Amino acid sequence: MKTLITGATSGIGRQLAIDYLAAGHQVWAVGRNQQQLQELQTRGAQVGAVDLLDRQATLAWFATLERIDLAILSAGSCEYVDLPAFDSALLTRVMRINVETMAHCIEGVLPALRRSDDPHLVGIGSAAAYLPLPRAEAYGASKAAVAYLIETLRLTLFAEGIAVSLVCPGFVKTPLTDRNDFPMPFLVSAEQASRAIRDGIAAKKAEIHFPKRFTLLMKAASLLPRSIWLRLAQRMRKR
Numbered sequence: 001m002k003t004l005i006t007g008a009t010s011g012i013g014r015q016l017a018i019d020y021l022a023a024g025h026q027v028w029a030v031g032r033n034q035q036q037l038q039e040l041q042t043r044g045a046q047v048g049a050v051d052l053l054d055r056q057a058t059l060a061w062f063a064t065l066e067r068i069d070l071a072i073l074s075a076g077s078c079e080y081v082d083l084p085a086f087d088s089a090l091l092t093r094v095m096r097i098n099v100e101t102m103a104h105c106i107e108g109v110l111p112a113l114r115r116s117d118d119p120h121l122v123g124i125g126s127a128a129a130y131l132p133l134p135r136a137e138a139y140g141a142s143k144a145a146v147a148y149l150i151e152t153l154r155l156t157l158f159a160e161g162i163a164v165s166l167v168c169p170g171f172v173k174t175p176l177t178d179r180n181d182f183p184m185p186f187l188v189s190a191e192q193a194s195r196a197i198r199d200g201i202a203a204k205k206a207e208i209h210f211p212k213r214f215t216l217l218m219k220a221a222s223l224l225p226r227s228i229w230l231r232l233a234q235r236m237r238k239r
Ligand SMILES: NC(=O)c1ccc[n+]([C@@H]2O[C@H](COP(=O)([O-])OP(=O)(O)OC[C@H]3O[C@@H](n4cnc5c(N)ncnc54)[C@H](OP(=O)(O)O)[C@@H]3O)[C@@H](O)[C@H]2O)c1
Pocket: 006, 007, 008, 009, 010, 011, 012, 013, 030, 031, 032, 033, 034, 050, 051, 052, 053, 074, 075, 076, 077, 078, 097, 101, 124, 125, 126, 127, 168, 169, 170, 171, 172, 173, 174, 175, 176, 177
């Protein structure tokens, strides 16, 4: 299977690249970190050093792909808002990395997916989009946008036979979460995340969420009246 992975130079994307290579996939790994790209190349991946914020560079590199069966868009970042200063530049930065890069990749990869007999597009969102979380104004908004984008594409690409999945991880131990200064309940390893994502992809699940203990709690909390969630969130903030 011909598999493309963005964000392949770190964390979840890197683990997916390693595991799919081990499973015999032909992997196209995209990122910016040259050292990590070289390491993936020695493991057998074909690599693309692309800044996905650069639309022209992204489209030019994606145009070199002939056929892709599975595209996993994992590139992203996270920054938290610390009031009282509301930094709009931070929000723009996070939206651009999480939403704009994904849009560039979707535009770039669709022609290659359309050459596959069994195409599958996978976008990495986050369980953070299930409900408002303290300090996640920017990250949560970007992942809510990703969820809407991917879930809408599922409807519109269905007629073309392109499967579309949204991945909503809870906390996964990666360089992204190593920066967090708060307790991360039900933290899982990148290896566990990769297993859950690959199982979900194999089953062509519309939504792949894990760890269930965490994501089901978040889904349940999202059903609470917002007045109750407001009080619970104040307790979380104090902690
Ligand atoms: N870790 C978690 O707990 C968690 C939970 C929910 C959702 N997620 C989501 O899962 C995805 C992967 O997260 P992670 O934890 O694996 O993060 P990570 O270890 O920080 O990796 C982020 C990846 O994104 C790439 N990237 C960022 N900006 C880029 C750009 N402009 N152009 C090209 N590549 C770019 C990085 O490439 P370079 O380093 O080469 O620049 C890196 O490979 C993200 O979308 C994240 O929001 C993570």
